Amino acid sequence: MSIIVGLTGGIGSGKTTVAKLFEKHGVPIYIADERARMIMDQPEVVQAVQQIFKTSVINEFGLLDRARIKALVFDDKTLLEQLNQVVHPRVKKDFEDWLAAQHNSPFVIKESAILFENGLEKDCDVVILVVAAEEVRIERVMARDGVSKEQVLKIIDNQMKDEEKIGRSQYIIENNNKKTIESDIISIIRDINLKNHLI
Template sequence: MSIIVGLTGGIGSGKTTVAKLFEKQGIPIYIADERAKMIMERPDVIQAVQQIFPTSVMNERGLLDRSKIKQLVFDNQKLLDQLNQVVHPQVKKDFDDWLIQHRDYPIVLKESAILFESGLEKTCDVVIVVVAPEEVRIERVMARDGVSKEQVLKIIDNQMKDAEKVKRSQYIIENNNKKIVESDIIAIIRDINLKNHLI
């Protein structure tokens, strides 16, 4: 059975970039957000999600309008909970299937922005948190998503604080310098291998 490594971090921390550096080291990566996007294109999921909302959340192609859904759930915890009740079990099943396909790998990595918030850390053997200075995170998200500083700060305020994630993680990666991050990743993989007698 593979060692499941959870990878998380706040918006703009660069966790997907870090995940891809793990992939370079031969570790298969499961990007929960990317897989959730694919799952939300399935007809059964589209129908279940549409039933949650009083207005149409579909675009002209008959697919879910993710930006409209984001706006509707942003300040509405009840709607967000209902959405999560539809999507999270599907993502869990998808990961379980993916895990079977990758069972020959000693280590696999699951990247999720809401690893702790959704209780997914319970399915991981070890958790790594990616952190970066707030101003760096703000700049990254503004450049990537074309949003204002205020919008990014609002998202950061709504997420679990880095200090709490650090407390609940076994490893911390400070994502400021790619070369240092790459050597940190090699050291972490080696440590996980040693602790689990894989080398």
């Protein structure tokens, strides 16, 4: 059975970039957001999500309007919980099926933005936290999503603080400069493989 390594970080921390670098070094990567998007395109999931909302959240292509859903759940915790009840069990099952196919890998990485928020760290053997300076995070998200500084700050304020996550993580990667993180990743891979060998 592969060791499950959780990889997380706040918005704009660059955790997906870090995940891709692990993948470059031969570590299988499960990116929860990407898999959740695929799952949310399934017709039965589209219908189950639509039942949560009073207004239509299906676009002209018969798929979920993610921007509309995001706006509706952003300030409504009840709606967000109902949405999570539809999506999260399906993502959990999808991960279990994916993990079963990785039996030749000493460890795998499960990347999730909300690993701690959803209590998913209890399913991981080790957690890696990606952090970056707030101004770097803001610039990245503004460039990527075309949003204002105020919008990014609002999202950051709604997320669990890095200080709390640091105390619950085994490894920390500072991702302010992409040039310096690959050596960190290589040393983490060596360390996890060594510990795995000693178990």
